[in-house]
Amino acid sequence: MKEGKPKNIFIKGAITASFIAESIEKHSVKKNIGGHSIFLGQVRADEINGKKVSAIEYTAYEEMAMQKMHEIREAVFEQYELTCMHVYHSLGKVAAGEICLFVFTSSAHRKAAIAACSELVERIKAELPVWGAELFEDNTHQWKVNQ
Template sequence: MKKKPKNIFVEGAIPPEKLATSVANHQDRTNIGAHSIFLGQVRADEIDGKVVEAIEFSAYEEMANETYAAIREEVFEKFDLTCAHVYHSLGTIPVGQLCFYVFTSSQRRKQAMAATEYFVEEIKKRVPIFGKELFEGEGHQWKVNS
């Protein structure tokens, strides 16, 4: 039976406490020398005089998780990591809240730092996640990654 891929999605914003918990959970892994962390936070972009107050994230979840699984395999082939944890929010995430979490660990720093960057860039490019930027007052536009 084909193994079901990991689900990277969480409903709602990623709580800041998750970071502290992750660090604490790795403290008994004494072969780890470095963690490299990326946190994506929703920004109050101003577009044509309107200000973003939240982003509503949706995704083609099955394809997104399969694509993430492929990216994760690439990361573990290219970089010498002890572990990696990635989460992305679904639903309406207000400005100032976290929507994207990448946490990699390795014996030495360069592997973790390079792996985190690879995860961030490849996920933004290849994973079918969609974002509706909700403006203060009313109206919205669809976010496009640059």
């Protein structure tokens, strides 16, 4: 496992389409990449007990989350032949329809990129100390058990 400093994966507010596009564009100079896999998590306007979700307010134990993400990152790099891996998660208020999670993996071959991306998403959801409060149109809220 490579030693290194945990990267800050958090972005205040929604992850914009321009941020995602710029991330993809930066990889065009890497000629050894043959496949990318991208997961975009979007806030849903669910209806819960007759109330519609208008946004989610994300909070995290940031230092612990960054350390855990570093451990996950290193484990996934050991398991798959990846060229690049990028993970970004929103903090703060993200409206329904906006992006709150961006996972981007790259490899010489598509299968490794796709498998690694899928594993990353599942591990992020299961292991990172990130929480969301569903905010409803009537200005009430409820905490979500899973992010």
